[in-house]
Amino acid sequence: MLFNYTYISHEVEKLQEYLDFLFEDVWLPAEGNFDAEKLKGNKQLYDFYVNNHYVDYDVSNDINNDEGVAANFFNSSIEKIFKAFAAINDDDFKLELIDYYSNNNNIEEICSNPKLPILTYKDLETIQKNLGKELKAFYERLYGNKSPFNLKDFGSLKTKSLPAHYQAFFTQNNEGKCPFCGIKDLKGIHHTKKEAYDHYIPKGKFPFSSINFKNLAPMCNDCNSSYKSTKLVVGKMANRNKAFYPYATSQPDIKDFEISIKLKTSDILKIKPKDVELEIKLTDFDEEIGAWKRVFGIDERYKALIASKNVGIDWFQMVNEGYKNAIAMGQTLTKKEFLDMKLFEAKYNLKAENGFLKSVFLEECESMGLF
Ligand SMILES: [Zn+2]
Structure with a gap:
């Protein structure tokens, strides 16, 4: 890229904090059966789970209830992933997962250090098939039209918090040009339409970073959809290369x-x-x-x-x-x-x-x- 973005702190980052809590405090120590008490350490998640509990409610009979479907997806995913973790008897593997969780979210280090161990769904599924499957189903859907984070309880990602982030982002990053190509204009604060955010490290191949805003960068449509698509900036997994980090503070101009x-x-x-x-x-x-x-x-x-x-x-x-x-x-x-x-x-x-x-x-x- 020809110049870098400035990262902005924003309330939308709280979504990643929910996920950090789930991983560290709910799933990793998982034992026995899941119940709402396991979420007590995070009031918002606890309240959401209790208020949207679906025991007597079969959302599959109510296909027009998108909100019910999204809430059910979120809560049942928490349970399924808990179950998958509880089934793992290998403590060393759980310790490795702690590192992978941290590394997969350290986008700057992934870009600068090709030796940093990072986890793909493919690798995970060869070790823990069920866990890999459940994590992929959950994390892939956290961003996009069907995301449970689009629910009001989570700040309405698609209709409110993401547009608010976009405004704040382009107020700070006001060059009006796509830094990845330098040739296309970007729609900014004076447009009613938005550029898409690219998952710099693709959310379909790597777990844990699909709502990490250090992994999300607005990009022109040519760069995002026509050229980058699902290509990996870090190259082949067996022999990774360094890549520009969109939010680097030291990168040349x-x-x-x-x-x-x-x-x-x-x-x-x-x-x-x-x-x-x-x-x-x-x-x-x-x-x-x-x-x-x-x-x-x-x-x-x-x-x-x-x-x-x-x-x-x-x-x-x-x-x-x-x-x-x-x-x-x-x-x-x-x-x-x-x-x-x-x-x-x-x-x-x-x-x-x-x-x-x-x-x-x-x-x-x-x-x-x-x-
Ligand atoms: Zn571009």
Whole structure:
């Protein structure tokens, strides 16, 4: 990514605290049968469980009752996972799970340390099949249209707390550009529509972090759905790589990237992506750059942009045609001076109008003697 987000603290984080409580205080020490008393340590969860207990209520007969279904799902999942934990006789494995729970939620460390042991559902299901199955069913559904956290008792995630987080997030992170590609605009506080939050470490492959906001980052639709999708930023599990962490505080900024463009044609008006050689470097971040380019299709997208009639080709034309216009209007500057003005504009704000690519592209055109 070309620049990082600033993480914001928000009341929506309390959902993760509920999950921490369930894992540490309810499921890990599970013995015998589940009852409401096991939730006494967390008043909200206890009240929710007691008030939505479904013993005499079969929600499957009431398919229009989405709230009942969601509440039933939440409470019955707590019970099923409790049962799965209670069936484990291996204390060493439970101790390992404590580390995995912590590691899977430490997104920053996952990104920076490929050796950090993290747990996949696939691994878990080979060791404890039932536990893996129950945890996956629960955690995968915690985010999205069917999440029990969309219930009013949990702060109405979808309709209230997430939109509130989005407002606060984009008030702080107000660049208006997607940091993962640098080319798409993001809908922010002045839009009624929202960008989707990406699970940076996919919730379908890794347990425990589906509602961890350090693992959730708004992203443009191209980055999220078209390119990243379910790809892993950390690479193959057997040989993981480092990856950029969206909320890093020390990560370099867009101005620190060394981008070079070499053109294999001088016929810019007919330029194709294959005519563009692109190199992107960032000192000490080789692995991160490799992962980022792979996951977000960066080469393809930047080359397509340069070969686009209304982007790269227009940048080129606006030097030639713009200069002619300046002369026709009585200005006396040389073409080199005019180009320098254009370069100043492109470099003044690298995030505006793809300045980080435009400046390098125009410099390459200049070095080829095309102006
Ligand atoms: Zn993007």
